[in-house]
Amino acid sequence: MTANLLDYDLDGLAAFCETLGEKRFRATQLFRWIHQRGVRDFDDMSDLAKSLREKLKGVAHVAAPAVLSQHESADGTIKWLFDVGGGDAIEAVFIPEDDRGTLCVSSQAGCAVGCRFCSTGHQGFSRNLSTGEIVGQLWFAEHFLRRHLKTDERVISNVVMMGMGEPLQNYSALVPALKTMLDDHGYGLSRRRVTVSTSGMVNFMDRLGEDCPVALAVSLHAPNDPLRDDLVPLNRKHPLAELMAACKRYLQHAPRDFVTFEYCMLDGVNDGAEHARQLVELVRSHDVSCKFNLIPFNPFPQSGLVRSPQQRVAAFAKTLNDAGIVTTVRKTRGDDIDAACGQLAGEVQDRTKVGARIARQRTVVTKPVKFLPGVQETTGSS
Numbered sequence: 035m036t037a038n039l040l041d042y043d044l045d046g047l048a049a050f051c052e053t054l055g056e057k058r059f060r061a062t063q064l065f066r067w068i069h070q071r072g073v074r075d076f077d078d079m080s081d082l083a084k085s086l087r088e089k090l091k092g093v094a095h096v097a098a099p100a101v102l103s104q105h106e107s108a109d110g111t112i113k114w115l116f117d118v119g120g121g122d123a124i125e126a127v128f129i130p131e132d133d134r135g136t137l138c139v140s141s142q143a144g145c146a147v148g149c150r151f152c153s154t155g156h157q158g159f160s161r162n163l164s165t166g167e168i169v170g171q172l173w174f175a176e177h178f179l180r181r182h183l184k185t186d187e188r189v190i191s192n193v194v195m196m197g198m199g200e201p202l203q204n205y206s207a208l209v210p211a212l213k214t215m216l217d218d219h220g221y222g223l224s225r226r227r228v229t230v231s232t233s234g235m236v237n238f239m240d241r242l243g244e245d246c247p248v249a250l251a252v253s254l255h256a257p258n259d260p261l262r263d264d265l266v267p268l269n270r271k272h273p274l275a276e277l278m279a280a281c282k283r284y285l286q287h288a289p290r291d292f293v294t295f296e297y298c299m300l301d302g303v304n305d306g307a308e309h310a311r312q313l314v315e316l317v318r319s320h321d322v323s324c325k326f327n328l329i330p331f332n333p334f335p336q337s338g339l340v341r342s343p344q345q346r347v348a349a350f351a352k353t354l355n356d357a358g359i360v361t362t363v364r365k366t367r368g369d370d371i372d373a374a375c376g377q378l379a380g381e382v383q384d385r386t387k388v389g390a391r392i393a394r395q396r397t398v399v400t401k402p403v404k405f406l407p408g409v410q411e412t413t414g415s416s
C-alpha cells in the first residue's frame with residue numbers, strides 16, 4: 035500500500051520527502067504539481083529529478099475518490115457523488131456565481147450529530163473521511179472544471195465545509211486539508227474564503243481558532259435551549275451560552291471577522307416573531323459580531339418538518355435587519371438535482387444507528403406534514 039500524497043499538507047509532504055532523503059524544496063515542487071497543476075503521474079512532473087520520480091513511483095500515488103456520478107443543474111450547479119469504499123458514497127457541489135465559484139465539501143460519510151431537519155443526520159454515520167478524501171473533492175473539482183471550461187485560471191474561489199458531516203468531529207483530518215486549501219503553493223485561497231460550518235463543537239472551535247482561523251459558520255437554528263436541544267442534539271452538551279462564548283473567543287483570533295449563523299426556517303417551529311426577538315437578544319447579550327443566513331428548509335418525509343412560508347421568512351429577516359444584524363435569505367441553487375442545502379444524500383452504512391435513534395425521537399411539529407410540489411426525499415449538512 036503506497037502513500038496517497040493528497041493526505042499531506044505541505045509540512046506533511048516535506049516530512050514524507052525527508053524519509054526519501056529529499057529536501058523541502060522538492061516537496062514544494064511536488065505539492066505545486068499536484069495541487070496547482072492537477073498532475074498525478076510522476077513522469078509528467080518534468081522539473082523533478084528522474085531519481086526522485088522513480089523513488090516516488092515505488093512508495094506514493096495521487097488519488098481522489100472515484101466519481102460515481104455527476105449531475106448538472108439548469109442553473110449551472112454541479113453535484114458529484116464520490117465512492118469512498120465500504121459501501122459509502124459522499125457528495126460535493128460546485129455553485130457558480132457571477133463573482134465567485136464555491137465548492138461545498140463533505141467531511142464525513144454521514145453524520146453522528148443527528149439534527150432533525152438534516153437529511154444527512156437521518157442517514158446516520160459511517161466514518162470520518164481522510165485528509166486525502168476531503169482535499170480530493172477540491173482537487174478533482176478544480177481540475178475537472180478547468181478542463182471543462184478550457185481555462186488555466188482558478189475556477190473555485192471559495193470552499194465551504196458544509197457538505198455531509200460535522201467537520202469539527204473530524205478535526206485531525208480537517209486541519210491539514212484546510213492548510214492545503216490556504217497554502218500559496220496549493221490552492222492559495224484566502225482565510226476568509228474558506229468556511230468551516232459547525233453545529234457547535236465548542237472545544238474544537240477553540241482549537242480551530244488557534245490552529246487555522248478560517249471563516250466560521252455556526253448552525254444555530256433555534257434562539258433558546260429547549261428548542262435547540264430538540265433540533266440540534268449537540269446543544270444538550272454545549273448549550274447556547276457556551277456556544278456564544280466560544281464564538282466570541284473565536285473572533286479574538288480573527289478580530290475583523292464575524293460569525294455567520296445559519297438558521298433553517300421551519301414552519302411553526304422556529305420561525306415566529308418571538309423567535310426572531312429572542313435571537314436579537316441572544317446575540318446582543320453575548321456581543322457576538324455576526325450575520326444571519328436564513329435557509330429555506332428542503333423537506334424530506336422522515337423529518338416531519340415543513341418549509342416556512344416566504345412572508346414569514348421575510349418578516350423574520352426584517353426583525354433581524356431592523357435590529358442592525360445583517361441578514362440574508364439563502365438562494366436555493368441546484369434543487370432540480372437535489373444539490374440544495376440540506377439535500378446532500380450520499381450513501382452511508384449507518385454503523386452507529388443514529389438514523390434509527392432519530393426516528394424514535396419525538397417530533398417537534400404539531401401540524402400535519404405537507405410536502406412542496408416537486409420537492410423530493412433527500413439529505414444535507416452542517
Ligand code: SF4
Nearest residue numbers: 145149152155415416
Ligand atoms: S446539519 Fe450538519 S451537524 Fe447536523 S446532522 Fe446535518 S451534517 Fe450533521
